[in-house]
Amino acid sequence: MSDGRFESCHGIRDAVRSGTRTAVEVITETLARIDRENERTNSFRDVFHEEALAAAGRIDRMVAKGEDPGVLAGVPVGIKDNIATTEGTLCCGSRMLEGYRSPFDSTVVERLRSAGAIPVGHTNCDEFAMGSSTETCYFGAVRNPWDPARVPGGSSGGSAAAVGAGLVPLALGSDTGGSIRQPASMCGCVGLKPSYGRVSRYGLVAFGSSLDQIGPFTRSVSDAALALEVIGGFDRLDSTSVEGTCEDCRIGEVPLEGLRIGVPVQYMDPGSNEPDVARGVEEVIERARSGGATVVEVDLPLTDKGISTYYVIAPAEASSNLARFDGIRYGHRTDRATASVDELYAASRAEGFGEEVQRRIMLGTYVLSSGYYDAYYNRALQVRRLIKEEFDRAFESCDVLLGPTAPTTAFKLGSKLDPMSMYLCDVYTVNANMAGICGVSIPIGLGGTDGGGLPIGLQLQARAFDEATLLGAARSLERLVEFGYERVPCV
């Protein structure tokens, strides 16, 4: 395929800026590709045909006039369906918000536009970002581009599948417990969860407000770094965004020589990971060591307490955040005649929310309710501090932590019906959200127990606000593996 399918953000930007390609050409090809192929994966729910072409025309006029169109000039971007854009509708994978049109742009989308990037559509996700397989999406499950019988991971499955399948070079997702890194691992792309506070959450539909971060999916670490530079930095509209620009998150040169890689024993426990996943990660560790990195064993005994802590804190925050959906001002309202306002709320919410969302709202309501608050919620917050302190101690002996992103490669659609088995997919990713540190998943090869051919993801984690080291180290490891994105079979 010579249609530019696997072109990088850097490549498109350089071509558009120098006038060797027009943004209109890039966007026309991208839209045609999505129209032709989207049904294979169901990555996009809504495509912004007219608006994207109009935006591309504006970029080309800037280039013609000699103006700088920005560092992402002409780059098509998929936007997860929980991040507000003024184009199209914003549905969060839910019947509750079917048809909702955002009156404003999220800060990240506004910044992408100012840098010349062009939103081309909203990508499907688990309902309100709750899930690890994108099967709870009201608009249909998303399928994995490497095997359509399998899930793309989740909750940002549409964004991961769109980038993995080569529909777009860049997509945004959100990560509350692994929802960027785990689907990136399963779809064979790079997925970055920035440090908490690095990227503005303004215009991201809130799930767990102390955990949520927006981040990019790309097919290279340097593209992810470029996207972070654009979307990161202080925003007065998000009181939890940190002061300063994103200058210090610019990718650093981090050669393997001198890099201290910590490998948590709990991440490599024999029996926890699929054999090909374990083997793939061990191979990278060996090659990093041969390349001059120092590999040290670290101990993170609270690893297996992360899921428990998460399933108290995240549902608690969600039950509060999702209380705003009451069928009054926006969102679904029942058509049935109800006898009281309480009945109107309860009926509208029962009709609008799917099962997983209802389950988590109830779990959150329960752990916050009188008599259980101390035993569950307050205790989880105490364990959260212990998890953070455990990371602090680990980072005294290493610069980055390395392990698999998820214990397995992509699983079959419909194979995890028990909620608890689905929750355990995030065992290696949730604690980064607890502590607020940054993490990235990069694809390192293919494998899997059932015929192979599925992407394997490696996760690196680094100290909060040390994206420069995180991404620099990730780029050094990326060079060791040369993943080969163009092998994706759905092309």
Add this chain to the structure above:
Amino acid sequence: MSTPEPRRLSESEVRKVARLARLELQPEQVELYSEQLSSVLAHIENLGSLDVESVEPMAHPLPVNNRLAEDEPVEPLPVEAVLRNAPRREGDYIAVPKVLGEGS
């Protein structure tokens, strides 16, 4: 603070929680959620084995406090763009069912 014994969330507790959360449940959902939520709670019990005596709860990864913004006027959202999302409207108002005189 001691943790509770491993416990099931009974169907009457599920109904109570659903009422608090303003979720109308069908009878078969009450049974299903009772089972599923009990299994999640059983997993969460493993936090009970940790010593958290005198650990300060951590609600947030950043030491953030109230941040005050300059009091500068900004353009409000266009009324039409906001109201078009209302389930029902009358003119520039959101229409709701009558709520007075119902004893609720």
